[in-house]
Amino acid sequence: MAAPMSDGIGIANLPNQRHKIVAKRGAHFTLMVVGESGLGKTTLINTLFSTELSPAKNYNRRHHKQLDKLTEIEIIKAELEEKQFKTKLTVIDTPGFGDYVNNRDSWTPIIDFIDDQHEAYMRQEQQPQRTDKIDLRVHACLYFVRPTGHTLKPLDIETMKRLGTRVNLIPVIAKADTLTQNDLHLFKQRIRETIAAQGIRIYQPPIEVDDEAGAEHARILQEAMPFSIIGSTEDVTTADGRVVKGREYLWGVAEVENENHCDFRKLRSLLIRTHMLDLISMTEELHYENYRQAQMETRKFGEQKPRKFENPKFKEEEEQLRKRFTEQVKSEEARFRQWEQHLIQERDRLNKDLELAHSAIKSLEAELDNLQVGYGRGTNRR
Ligand SMILES: Nc1nc2c(ncn2[C@@H]2O[C@H](COP(=O)(O)OP(=O)(O)OP(=O)(O)O)[C@@H](O)[C@H]2O)c(=O)[nH]1
Ligand SMILES: [Mg+2]
Structure with missing residues (x-):
């Protein structure tokens, strides 16, 4: 040694x-x-x-x-x-x-x-x-x-x-x-x-x-x-x-x-x-x-x-950047899809509310009609 x-x-x-x-x-x-x-x-x-x-x-x-x-x-x-x-x-x-x-x-x-x-x-x-x-x-x-x-x-x-x-x-x-x-x-x-x-x-x-x-x-x-x-x-x-x-x-x-x-x-x-x-x-x-x-x-x-970003030595960096970009796009897409889902639910919920409101109006109108009819009859009787 x-x-x-x-x-x-x-x-x-x-x-x-x-x-x-x-x-x-x-x-x-x-x-x-x-x-x-x-x-x-x-x-x-x-x-x-x-x-x-x-x-x-x-x-x-x-x-x-x-x-x-x-x-x-x-x-x-x-x-x-x-x-x-x-x-x-x-x-x-x-x-x-x-x-x-x-x-x-x-x-x-x-x-x-x-x-x-x-x-x-x-x-x-x-x-x-x-x-x-x-x-x-x-x-x-x-x-x-x-x-x-x-x-x-x-x-x-x-x-x-x-x-x-x-x-x-x-x-x-x-x-x-x-x-x-x-x-x-x-x-x-x-x-x-x-x-x-x-x-x-x-x-x-x-x-x-x-x-x-x-x-x-x-x-x-x-x-x-x-x-x-x-x-x-x-x-x-x-x-x-x-x-x-x-x-x-x-x-x-x-x-x-x-x-x-x-x-x-x-x-x-x-x-x-x-x-x-x-x-x-x-x-x-x-x-x-x-x-x-x-x-x-x-x-x-x-x-x-070649220019820097075309140089092979930047390939690995470029590759990583691309990967990061794809990941980011993917997570954005996922976020968007979630948001879309949420919007659809919200729309459905509002539509239901609307339907309920409509039927409430309808029944109120019907009630009103009934009342008016009743009232009319009453006057006619007079
Ligand atoms: N204990 C100990 N200290 C050391 C040794 N070698 C260097 N130092 C001390 O570490 C400090 C930094 O040493 P430098 O040689 O300037 O370090 P450097 O890596 O050139 O630092 P930068 O130029 O800033 O990158 C100095 O105070 C040195 O005396 C060692 O082998 N052992
Ligand atoms: Mg030094």
């Missing part, structure tokens, strides 16, 4: 690289973080930068930030180099959602961003000049789950369903230091059950049959999912005098890189060492291909992306 986690293994000397061509070109890796506000997304990115992308490891780091005002998505770029193997790392930090009253569609900007990257890449591929493509297709998407100890919330389920069909989705439990080990264990189990029951597609490290050590590592990673995370860029001193990245409490220190405290090391190892290439090729071969094929079916070669 210790070997695959050890810092010595890097992308440069992976035993089972499935795509050596990618390795030769140098990898271009894009990571995205998504989840409710305040769960530590930004902190985790900074923790990644302040631990693994560490100066001791001979990493050459460049750091710029671009703020895309339209989407409010922050893009951080860095370059890693290990044994001549260069990786261009791009991290996309999204603002948290879920703190609005109406967060039904809070996933829309994120889903749009992911689709737009596939779209942009596809358009560039169709151009005659193919070198130097701008490529921000997301290779791994970390989804932060609030450490409630219960299970996934409806908003999580809805968002994860949509993400899972588009990217390599990696759910993580935020702020693992706020749960006891026992609660964390149960929480993980429940999340796994919900993911299975809801048919949410998440990234699974592949278990290769021809590579025993790799398969064992993949199995360990699979069993640990969803990874529990502690984020911190603070150096703190443990009771036994070690200086570590962690969070200080009265009871002690929650250590970022301690495998008994959380799965940060497993996640980092998966992302930037053992499974970076798999994440890249899954994106190319599965997610991008799915997008491309779906687009090909709905438009001709070279045709512009």
